[in-house]
Amino acid sequence: MSDSIYPEMIVIAREGCDLTQEELAIRIAYSQTKVSKIESGLRPLPSEDLPELARVLGQAPGFFSTRPPQRVMETGLYHQRSLKTAPARKLKAMDRKVDILQVRIEGLLHGLKLNVFPGFEPVEPEDAASVEDIARQIRRRWGLASGPALGLSERVERSGGIVVLLEFATPKDDGRSFHNPPSPPVIVVNRSKPGDRQRWIIAHEVGHLIMHAYGSAGRDAEREADRFAAEFLMPEEDIRPELYHPVTLERLTALKHRWRVSIQALARRAKDLGVISESRYIGIMSEISRRGWRKHEPVSVEQERPTLIDAVIQHHREGRKLSLAEVATVAKADLSSFCAMFLPGQGPMRVLSA
Numbered sequence: 135m136s137d138s139i140y141p142e143m144i145v146i147a148r149e150g151c152d153l154t155q156e157e158l159a160i161r162i163a164y165s166q167t168k169v170s171k172i173e174s175g176l177r178p179l180p181s182e183d184l185p186e187l188a189r190v191l192g193q194a195p196g197f198f199s200t201r202p203p204q205r206v207m208e209t210g211l212y213h214q215r216s217l218k219t220a221p222a223r224k225l226k227a228m229d230r231k232v233d234i235l236q237v238r239i240e241g242l243l244h245g246l247k248l249n250v251f252p253g254f255e256p257v258e259p260e261d262a263a264s265v266e267d268i269a270r271q272i273r274r275r276w277g278l279a280s281g282p283a284l285g286l287s288e289r290v291e292r293s294g295g296i297v298v299l300l301e302f303a304t305p306k307d308d309g310r311s312f313h314n315p316p317s318p319p320v321i322v323v324n325r326s327k328p329g330d331r332q333r334w335i336i337a338h339e340v341g342h343l344i345m346h347a348y349g350s351a352g353r354d355a356e357r358e359a360d361r362f363a364a365e366f367l368m369p370e371e372d373i374r375p376e377l378y379h380p381v382t383l384e385r386l387t388a389l390k391h392r393w394r395v396s397i398q399a400l401a402r403r404a405k406d407l408g409v410i411s412e413s414r415y416i417g418i419m420s421e422i423s424r425r426g427w428r429k430h431e432p433v434s435v436e437q438e439r440p441t442l443i444d445a446v447i448q449h450h451r452e453g454r455k456l457s458l459a460e461v462a463t464v465a466k467a468d469l470s471s472f473c474a475m476f477l478p479g480q481g482p483m484r485v486l487s488a
């Protein structure tokens with residue numbers, strides 16, 4: 135059995151658990167050298183040790199014989215700039231957790247007939263009038279009326295994508311996306327962020343998926359994704375009439391209720407649209423800092439609630455009459471790791487006793 139194992143999958147699983155080779159070696163009673171040799175493919179994993187290795191790393195044994203995920207597009211790479219202060223090991227653990235997520239989603243979707251939506255067909259910035267024009271095209275393509283883009287996760291999922299909320303390793307890190315056709319594009323969002331931040335992350339990642347599917351060499355991909363998010367969530371035509379003078383914090387707070395974007399994003403939008411001057415913007419931002427709103431803004435926006443993965447799990451349980459443990463195996467995960475990822479606060483104990 136172990137001759138069909140991909141050593142790289144051991145590395146992915148180990149790093150996804152944020153373990154060093156030494157830490158893994160202790161847990162499975164190997165020497166670090168032995169772990170190192172197995173991970174480099176220099177010696178095989180004894181097949182009788184596979185179940186224990188899988189258990190320690192939170193996977194089903196089948197995980198290790200799965201072909202390593204293709205990183206066709208890893209927009210996490212674009213985040214280097216904003217994340218330069220986050221610890222490298224934590225970021226790597228998160229990247230590997232996203233690889234594991236990809237394997238699990240592909241396992242869950244395997245054999246299901248998914249409708250193919252054109253919602254995420256790429257549009258290259260050089261083929262459009264502007265990044266903002268692409269954001270408007272996508273709003274139209276997705277059937278969004280004018281005004282705030284509400285029900286964002288649902289809209290993504292009806293347009294052919296998947297949104298997953300995950301625990302992130304560091305609060306500085308908050309979003310990822312990947313698209314590995316024919317699987318649908320997946321947007322991963324930090325579960326602990328407020329709703330307005332989650333909505334921004336989703337719109338930003340949609341921007342990457344649409345505009346940077348073929349790479350972004352020579353362009354400022356982060357800035358483009360932010361410009362996309364700004365126009366997608368706050369179309370100029372709709373929001374400009376609401377940003378009338380004087381633009382005060384009270385006014386921006388009222389707009390946050392309606393638009394469900396942060397006060398800081400609204401202030402930035404007012405500046406970018408030329409409604410307020412650079413110096414007025416700086417004044418607003420320092421008042422925001424003084425009030426402690428950079429960390430905790432007033433007006434709580436409901437967190438995102440994607441439903442597609444839940445529906446797929448339900449389909450396996452009810453349609454195919456699988457137990458939750460069997461669904462976890464379909465996803466190549468062990469039960470508790472599966473529940474922690476996809477059914478937080480529900481299992482496995484609660485779900486099993488239900």
Ligand SMILES: [Zn+2]
Nearest residue numbers: 212213356359
């Ligand atoms: Zn980005």
